[in-house]
Amino acid sequence: MNGVHDMGGMHGFGPVVHEPNEPVFHATWEGRVRGMVQLMAAWRTVTIDAGRHSIERLPPVDYLRYNYFEKWFDALIGRMLAAGQIAPEELASGRKADPSPLRTPPLIGADGVKMLTTVHSYERKIQAQPQFAAGDAVRAKNIHPEGHTRLPRYARGRCGIVQRYHGAHVFPDTNAHGKGEAPQPLYTVAFAARELWGDTANAADTVHIDLWEDYLEPA
């Protein structure tokens, strides 16, 4: 979707502000949100791509004004309501209203930490051969899907060179919408900064983007 989350190349957000000796969490609730998201993911009711898409679909004004963990918190509530894990009246009252018996969390105690160090790979084996190889000239398609995609707007229609093939990876555009993993070849494509931004960019600079085969066509 052409959402406000797709920020590459936008102007007007000001300088990058660096906070010396920044704490991991700026308030206690931020850590609790981070942990709740992690633990609720163990129920496997949403994929990583659907989770990202739920954040992208926050109202644009909220997306811009919320801090990172507020976005996660709002999107988590939306996902749990959609999955039927909590009911609106429970959210309002803060008390369990669901007559079904208590569930057993999939992660207890130290299991939660074990999960942190077990990051899942999104690479899959497929039969099909990759269409492109390192060194090939490609163009990012000029497409504007209304759903989830990982093809940034600033690259669409631009030409680059395939730098590296990474095997087949789960395709976010389908996986985010319950349409399956549909793994396909993933490449790193190098774009000259001038191809993306015009002649004012430094001639030596490049932007490298990881792009799935469906995003690309021969150039």
Add this chain to the structure above:
Amino acid sequence: MSSDHDHHHDHGHEHGQDVPSPTALRVKALESLLIEKGLIDAAALDAIVDAYETKIGPRNGARVVARAWTDAAYKARLLTDATAAIEEIGFVGSDRPHMIVVENTPTTHNLVVCTLCSCYPWLVLGLPPVWYKSSAYRSRAVIDPRGVLNDFGLTLDEGVAVQVWDSTAELRYLVLPERPAGTEGWGEEALADLVSRDSMVGVAKVAAPAGAAP
């Protein structure tokens, strides 16, 4: 520097902590509800927060960098199969993230961003800092990387090529910074102490040590 040492903030000084913010209250309410419903375990939640605050951080990445600086064979493995090379150090689970390490040289400087969300190699760097997740960084890192580096006090020569890596897939990027002068003969531990998180994202260089080699 030393004259400023007694000027520091009290760690109890946190704005708005006397009265919990509406967000803090909503988060607390949701946490209680999820525990009451058996959807999450309170001890697991405590353990995760503690792990992020005390165990998972940029020290992991710094160890990778320090080994690459001292062991040429390791560095070669790191640059061709970072996932396996990082696993050798021993803090990755059996099912691992797909890592890519990109090397800074006198003529190439690498910078990592995620323009679409905030993907970050947290297993080797911990949770991302606020600036990495900010709209300012995500929007400008690709169109004006040299301007972003200036915001961090780093000015590159015109002749140095900037390679920006936009993390759009489940690949995570770590920058291998240049080893600073004055560290000849240093061991891995001492070198790892020099390596900052920012240098492994690409917004800083590793500063040369001020004192003599240990």
